[in-house]
């Protein structure tokens with residue numbers, strides 16, 4: 289990536305963040321303290337996409353900085369990955385009250401920001417954390433998902449905003465907080481996605497072509 293490209297990506301991401309911070313396209317703007325646009329490397333090969341900000345994210349304006357974020361950070365550290373090498377965001381940029389699930393209306397209102405972030409960063413791989421993120425991202429690629437357990441551990445090749453990406457669905461870190469037996473799988477899934485093209489045996493991957 290040349291310097292010119294890098295700089296314009298930074299500018300475009302900043303512009304998206306500013307729009308998110310001023311956004312009132314869905315009712316979540318009424319209850320948020322701060323919007324959480326996302327952060328990270330504008331040239332990231334891997335984008336992590338969560339569901340929605342929680343309490344600490346709402347207070348700080350940064351993604352994955354609460355309990356789930358601490359677990360995510362420690363798993364990344366375990367596999368030797370620098371968090372700042374990734375781009376990290378959420379499907380919905382403002383906190384749903386009491387951390388309830390985002391509604392379809394809220395997801396649809398917010399989706400254009402996510403699509404634009406993907407179009408700017410142009411990641412090679414996307415890790416979807418949890419069922420909402422998985423459903424939305426594979427949906428953008430024209431695939432319907434019934435259950436996360438049917439898709440986690442597989443790799444889906446889809447095109448989103450003209451960008452060809454491999455999607456690695458996995459569990460949400462919050463799920464692994466409540467069910468620590470999921471930590472190992474989550475860590476393996478993260479390692480496989482982030483190191484793909486490197487050492488992992490490609491033959492174990494189950495590639496499916498999306499729309």
Ligand code: URA
Nearest residue numbers: 338339340342351352
């Ligand atoms: N959970 C998410 O899905 N995203 C965050 O940013 C924090 C917790």
Ligand code: SF4
Nearest residue numbers: 311314317382397398
């Ligand atoms: Fe806007 Fe998304 Fe926040 Fe809703 S959740 S107000 S669409 S930025």
